[in-house]
Amino acid sequence: MSQAEVEQVLRERRAWIEEQRRRQVPRLGLERLAISESEARVGARELVSALADEGADRLGVTYRRIRIGDQRTLWGSCSPGGTLSFNWRLVLAPIEVLDYVVVHELCHLRFLDHSGRFWALVERHRPHWREQRDWLREHGPELLAFRPSE
Secondary structure, three states: OOHHHHHHHHHHOHHHHHHHHHHOOOOOOHHHOOOEHHHHHHHHHHHHHHHHHHHHHHHOOOOOEEEEEOOOOOOEEEOOOOEEEEEHHHHHOOHHHHHHHHHHHHHOOOOOOOOHHHHHHHHHHOOOHHHHHHHHHHHHHHHHHOOOEO
C-alpha cells in the first residue's frame, strides 16, 4: 500500500480505531505494580510448583519438570516428555486462573489433545474452569502487554 492509501484507510476507519483504543484501557491496575520479571518468575515457579504437586497427586499423574517462560501467545503447555511450561505473567492473574491453567496442563499428561475425554477430566477436577478461561480471554491481552520494572 502506498502512504496515501494507508492514510485513506486510517481516515475511513478512525471511529473504529478510536473505539478499539478506548476498550484497551487498563483494568487490572498492573501499571502500578513495581515488580521485576525475575521476582515474578520466582513467584510463578513457587506457586506453579505447589499447585502442580498437589494437582498431580489428585490426578494420579507425574510430570518431569516445570519451566517458567515468557511466551507471547500461550499460558501453558505440556510436552509429550512431561515438561510443563507456564507463562510467568500468570502470577499476576487471580490464583483461581493460575490453578486452572496448571490443572489444564496436568490433564494433558493423560490426554495430549483437547478431546471430550480431556475436557471431562478438566471438568471433574475444576468444575468452574470456563470462568477462568473466560477471565483469561478477557484480561489476557492486558497481562501479555505488562512490562515489569527493571
